[in-house]
Amino acid sequence: MSDDIRKKVFEIIAEQAVLEVSEIAPEHSPQDLGLDSLALVESIFAIEEAFGIEVPFNANAPQQGDFDISSIAAIAAAVERLVAEQRGA
Amino acid sequence: MRRVVITGAGTINPLGHSVSETLAAMRAGRSAIGPLEIRDAGRLSVRIGAQVRDYVAEEHFSRQQxxxxxxxxxxxxxxxxxxxxxxxxxxxxxxxxxxxxxLGTAGGGVGTWDESYRAVYEEGRNRVHPFVVPRLMNNAAAGHVSMRWNLKGPSFSVATACASSNHAMGLAAQMIRAGQAEVMLAGGSEAMLCFGGIKAWEGLRVMSRQACRPFSADRDGMVQGEGAAVFVFEEYEHARTRGAEILAEVAGFAMTSDAADIVMPSREGAARALAGALADAGLAPEQIGYINAHGTGTAANDRTECAAVADVFGAHAGRLMISSTKSMHGHLIGGTGAVELLACIMALREGVIAPTVGYRAPDPECPLDVVPNTAREARVEAVLSNAFAFGGFNAVLALRRA
Structure with a gap:
């Protein structure tokens, strides 16, 4: 399950960044991949749609809201946690 | 050159159903932002807004209207x-x-769109009210104002998102200057506090769920409002000849485009609009005592706006006052510049500067006198009103004491 989530998050980020999944490293930040604020908002929308979850993210205060976007690995981990919480898995 | 003055003002907005009620609320620093009372509010993640309260349409208009x-x-x-x-x-x-x-409006009849989509998509009906098109069109408000008051000169609507009202008022002033009209009603109106209207904004992730705190270090986004303000713009000699009371002079106007990003503001584009309005009005930066800020309460706008003001005003940026009344009436989107012009007129006529309420902590990136939380008495000779819209469209008006 966890590997599936991580794989899907990487695919979503790759599509937004117009990159191959193989080009994305876990330690990359969204900025490293050229994702601007609009692309980040669209990525989070895609994540919410893909997993059926609500992501607490405010573009005015991206560091707040308990959703770590400092790296792709951090985003994947946060999504795993939200899926577990919100689906009761 | 023909000069343009303001000889009438009217409004209905979250702070009041008239100019006097609105100015009293601004003086008191009272915020009208609160829990949204609309259909399906429970399905929204953003549940606050500044609504026009205690409003009963049937008290003002007939069933046919x-x-x-x-x-x-x-x-x-x-x-x-x-x-x-x-x-x-x-x-x-x-x-x-x-x-x-x-008149400016960003969305036009958003509530009419919303109700009609509900009828055909949600409720599965195959029929909508026959007047859906003339209700929802962006120029409906301007059309009905023209019909009600028999205005037969140039009329149209302007849609430039959050700068719609300022563009509308600036264009109206230019038309009087150019001799195309003696009198222009100008301003803006917006009413998108319905489920679909708020859902759309939610998606952009720039809305606060708590409060609108412009320039405050802990600000976390904008809050929507609704309402309208309309002004009578009149050629100066026309107004003087008939002995009209002049509220203020529309001294200058400038509009610029960032040509950069559809949502992120530009310091350079904003600065060019500010400088352009000063030049058009023939005002020196030191003559400006107050700026009504665009001040949305988003991280990006407030930081960029303060930087642009610093670029244009230099040392005087630290002496002038700048406040965002959106902290009280919310962001009226296409109607916002019109309601905010009321604060400019109050500053010029009454010597009262409307405050930025909800302010809690200074932000080093907004190091200006934002008139925090409490209105202030000050005599000012000239003011600016800023609007910076999605699309990268900037529109700044300059007003001078009558």
Whole structure:
């Protein structure tokens, strides 16, 4: 399950960044991949749609809201946690 | 050159159903932002807004009229009536072929769209009200104001998102200067506090769920409002000859485009609009005592706006006052510049600067005098009103004491 989530998050980020999944490293930040604020908002929308979850993210205060976007690995981990919480898995 | 003055003002917005109620709320620093009371509010993640309260449309309009008037049109008609009453103009009689109306709105009849989509998609009906098109069109409000007051000169609507009202008022002033009209009703109206209207904004992730705190270090986004304000713009000699009371002079206007990003503001584009308005008005930076900020309460706008003001005003940036009344009436989107012009007129006429309420902590990136939390008495000779819209469109008005 966890590997599936991580794989899907990487695919979503790759599509937004117009990159191959193989080009994305876990330690990359969204900025490293050229994702601007609009692309980040669209990525989070895609994540919410893909997993059926609500992501607490405010573009005015991206560091707040308990959703770590400092790296792709951090985003994947946060999504795993939200899926577990919100689906009761 | 022909000069343009303001001889009437009218409004209905979250702070009040008239200019006097609105200015009293601004003086008191009272915020109208609160829990949204709309259909399906429970399905929203953003549940606060600044609504026009205690408003009963049937007290103002007949059933036949309400069949044609979306909420944004109702607001515009009420504001226009108050403004014209103050002006003392004889409309619908008089030389109305030399008078027109320009109103800004970003969304037009959003509530009409929302209800009609519900009917056909959610409820599965195959029929909508026959007047859906004339209700929802962006120029409906301007059209009904023209019809109600027999204004037969140039009239149209302007849609430049959050700068719609400022563009409308600036264009109206230019038309009087150019000799195309003697009188123009100008301002803006917006009514998108319905489920679909708020859902759309939610998606952008720039809305606060707590409060609108412009320039405060802990700000976390904008809060939507609704309402309208309309002004009577009049050629100076025309107003003087008939002995009208002049509220302020529309001294200058400038508009620029960032040509950069559809949502992120540009310091350079904003600065060029500020400098352009000063130049058009023939004002030196040191003559500006107050700026009504765009001040949305988003991280990006407030930081960028303060930097642009610093670029244009230099050392004087630290001496002038700048406040965002959106902290009280919310962001009226296409109607916002019009309601905010009321704060500018109050500053010039009454010497009262409306505050930025909800301010809790200074932000080093917004190091200006934002008139935090409490209104202030100060004599000012000239003011600016900023609007910076999605699309990268900037529109700044300059007003001078009458």
């Amino acid at each position: 309400l069949g044609l008037y979306d909420r944004f049109t109702q607001f515009a008609l009420l504001a226009a009536a108050e403004a014209l009453a103050q002006s003392g103009l004889p409309f619908p009689d008089g030389r109305t072929e030399r008078a027109g109306v320009v």
